[in-house]
Amino acid sequence: MGVTGTVRGTPERRPRTVNSDAGPFPRRDKAAIALLIVRRKPLTLYSLTMDETLLARTITGNAFYNRAMTSVIAVANQKGGVAKTTTVHTLSAALAERGRRVLMVDLDPQACLTYENGFDPDALEASIHDVMLGRTKLDDVIVATGDVDLVPSSIDLAGSEIHLLTKTGREFVLGRALKPVVDEYDYVFIDCAPSLGILTLNGLTAASDVLIPFQAETLSHRAVGQLLETIDDVRVYTNENLRVLGAVATMYDGRTNLGKHVLAEVSEVHDIEVLPPPIPRSVKVAEAPGRGRSVLTHARRSKSAEAYRSLAEEIERRT
């Protein structure tokens, strides 16, 4: 695959639809506007002004008002090879097809997402590593990859784990870095590494939602259980509004009873929803990264491409 990408200092941006210059609300106005919102009938909530919507989100967390706001979705599972990166790449492309503005953040030192999108992680001038060390603003490392923007990673990122361990507020570094750019997007997907280390904690702390890909095979629910425990800790210590959007069954083979059994087991044991539809196992999905694209363009009409498109619609409905 031809990896010729270079990082541009000033990334291309699509027009803003959110007035991010609205600025913080004076404290004394908050109670008054909150009252205004509460008094409105539910059906009129969608006609809130942007200022009111921003305020509502501040007050309520993301639960109800974020339709007009950004969903920051951490795609996490400490088990390796369950299609986290594939899901970030393909879902982002599917949402971009639907006209959404999407940013992908590669938070894995393996940098597979960066590589799949045509960038050589070793040739980058700057990456998320520099952002995590506080050397560069996140805005300055964003690169455009067709319709979707990307914050690339590099192997150096492994070093920032050690650096972060000694820092106060270490879990909040990514969230703070994202803050100035988040309103420019409808969706931000964070591709987490297969670990529950400090980088993944940064991803979960920065996120409004978590999506958990899992492979429908024996014992896969053990990893999901451990992740849910970590999410509980994150809610207690660093991000009380973090919501589990659901799990996604990947590399699914609907012909076997095992696949169906594991799907039911994961949702029953952990009381989480497995979002429809399961993503079928397909060689088309596995081939796509080698061509520097997702299955959506590699095999437009394949069952896996259609499944990821349906999943994107499902996520739109729930966010």
Ligand SMILES: Nc1ncnc2c1ncn2[C@@H]1O[C@H](COP(=O)(O)OP(=O)(O)OP(=O)(O)O)[C@@H](O)[C@H]1O
């Ligand atoms: N639906 C699918 N059908 C067939 N192969 C798939 C499918 N989804 C993903 N794969 C392949 O499975 C492998 C692992 O996928 P991926 O890299 O997305 O997993 P990951 O969870 O990000 O891995 P890691 O934990 O190492 O970051 C890749 O080779 C990918 O192409």
Ligand SMILES: [Mg+2]
């Ligand atoms: Mg990955």
